[in-house]
Amino acid sequence: MLANNHSVVFYDLELLKKPGLAWSPNTCKTRFALNLKKIPYETKWVNFDDIKTVIPAITKSDKRPLVPVIVHDDEPVVDSWHIAQYLEEKFPNNPSLFHGNVATHRFFQNYSEKHIIPAVFRLVLLDIHQSTGDQALQDWFRQDRESWMRGKTLEQFAGDASDNIAKLKSGIAIVSAHLKEFPFVTGEQPGWADVALLSHLAFLAALKPEIFKDHVLCDENMRAYWNRTEYIRSGVASPNL
Amino acid sequence: MLANNHSVVFYDLELLKKPGLAWSPNTCKTRFALNLKKIPYETKWVNFDDIKTVIPAITKSDKRPLVPVIVHDDEPVVDSWHIAQYLEEKFPNNPSLFHGNVATHRFFQNYSEKHIIPAVFRLVLLDIHQSTGDQALQDWFRQDRESWMRGKTLEQFAGDASDNIAKLKSGIAIVSAHLKEFPFVTGEQPGWADVALLSHLAFLAALKPEIFKDHVLCDENMRAYWNRTEYIRSGVASPNL
Numbered sequence: 191m192l193a194n195n196h197s198v199v200f201y202d203l204e205l206l207k208k209p210g211l212a213w214s215p216n217t218c219k220t221r222f223a224l225n226l227k228k229i230p231y232e233t234k235w236v237n238f239d240d241i242k243t244v245i246p247a248i249t250k251s252d253k254r255p256l257v258p259v260i261v262h263d264d265e266p267v268v269d270s271w272h273i274a275q276y277l278e279e280k281f282p283n284n285p286s287l288f289h290g291n292v293a294t295h296r297f298f299q300n301y302s303e304k305h306i307i308p309a310v311f312r313l314v315l316l317d318i319h320q321s322t323g324d325q326a327l328q329d330w331f332r333q334d335r336e337s338w339m340r341g342k343t344l345e346q347f348a349g350d351a352s353d354n355i356a357k358l359k360s361g362i363a364i365v366s367a368h369l370k371e372f373p374f375v376t377g378e379q380p381g382w383a384d385v386a387l388l389s390h391l392a393f394l395a396a397l398k399p400e401i402f403k404d405h406v407l408c409d410e411n412m413r414a415y416w417n418r419t420e421y422i423r424s425g426v427a428s429p430n431l
Numbered sequence: 432m433l434a435n436n437h438s439v440v441f442y443d444l445e446l447l448k449k450p451g452l453a454w455s456p457n458t459c460k461t462r463f464a465l466n467l468k469k470i471p472y473e474t475k476w477v478n479f480d481d482i483k484t485v486i487p488a489i490t491k492s493d494k495r496p497l498v499p500v501i502v503h504d505d506e507p508v509v510d511s512w513h514i515a516q517y518l519e520e521k522f523p524n525n526p527s528l529f530h531g532n533v534a535t536h537r538f539f540q541n542y543s544e545k546h547i548i549p550a551v552f553r554l555v556l557l558d559i560h561q562s563t564g565d566q567a568l569q570d571w572f573r574q575d576r577e578s579w580m581r582g583k584t585l586e587q588f589a590g591d592a593s594d595n596i597a598k599l600k601s602g603i604a605i606v607s608a609h610l611k612e613f614p615f616v617t618g619e620q621p622g623w624a625d626v627a628l629l630s631h632l633a634f635l636a637a638l639k640p641e642i643f644k645d646h647v648l649c650d651e652n653m654r655a656y657w658n659r660t661e662y663i664r665s666g667v668a669s670p671n672l
Contacts, residue, residue: 289531289532290530290531290532291530291531291532291535291617291618292618293609293612293613293615293616293617293618293619294532294535294536294538294539294616294617294618294622294624295535296609296612296613297535297538297539297542297605297609297616297624298535298538298539300605300608300609301538301542301605304605364538364541364542364545367541368534368537368538368541371534371537372534372537374534375534375535375538376532376534376535377532377533377534377535378534381535383535383538
């Protein structure tokens, strides 16, 4: 389906050396939310270089350019959390993200951001760096990110893989127990809590598939959940994908 | 109000040396759920000694006697989680515990049980022991609990208070951030997630009030929340309390 003024255009972040791979946990949240709500959309890929010009032209903002951004009815909406609330409001007849319980979904996202994604981020950081693009783009990424890392190099920040894997497994333990009891984090129907978790797992699955397989999918509850949610991740149920 | 066949009788666990103190996190979950739902009830206190005879006579079960138990319409209902679901079903016109999202509330409970209550339990364990009753009852409590503690004494299991306080504060950090954003864990209206959290905090507040004040109430989000939820803990809004 071609985009028109009423359809959603979704800006996702591309690694130039891995074209078409949905890897960023922030943009995956928006992608999976659109899929869960069965909202048609057109993906426009921006890489770490052209994000600096493409996104400010859309948002008309001089803040640091970030994705996800969606454009709907000619208006840009920025930030995965704001986009989720926008989609819930604008598409009330589509499947719900929050099921009327925004706060408990948000708590789950906060849990996952504290107890799951930091370990994933350290596990994949060097792969992101190496996949950004040419040497100039890799150098920019290193300089940009190391300025946030309190004097640590990317390698020092990434740390020891086995430590990160242990932390990841510890964070997943109560999620696995939950998914033994309920088909989705949200319960009988998936929702935003699932979108958040899946986006964090997809981050690892995209960039470290062996670690994902050996330390997440090895858990039978997580594997069954991953299979059960394939339609949310791939959007196969979405009419225009 | 006197109990009749249609009212709820609620069995709570009493420390003989602290009569009338609501301290057990398991029974507090039921007490606070009844208060939140504004369901009239009559409390019957059982101590560690008479629980062994009183509860089996009600439940007609030879399983280890546990509280909470409620009796409603002449039928016993056992276990705080089952009681919550029973109350939600039987009192659908009263304020809701789950707001249609059982699973996300359950996840929050599981979070609190993993990241908050273990530290609280270690902080209060010796106080429970000393408050159970006479020497014979204290000896029974020690023997009973130490048989679960893999060869550790109560004192060894309780461990170092400062370690426990650090773990408690770590577990509370994302809850405090959440309560800066939302008035209740559940959002605009309180629910089961709040009942679980409040029961875990009440456990500490009842038995170690100074630690509770210095390390939980010192956080302004937690203090505002504690004040905001006084009616859920005390049941002042409940018609027969």
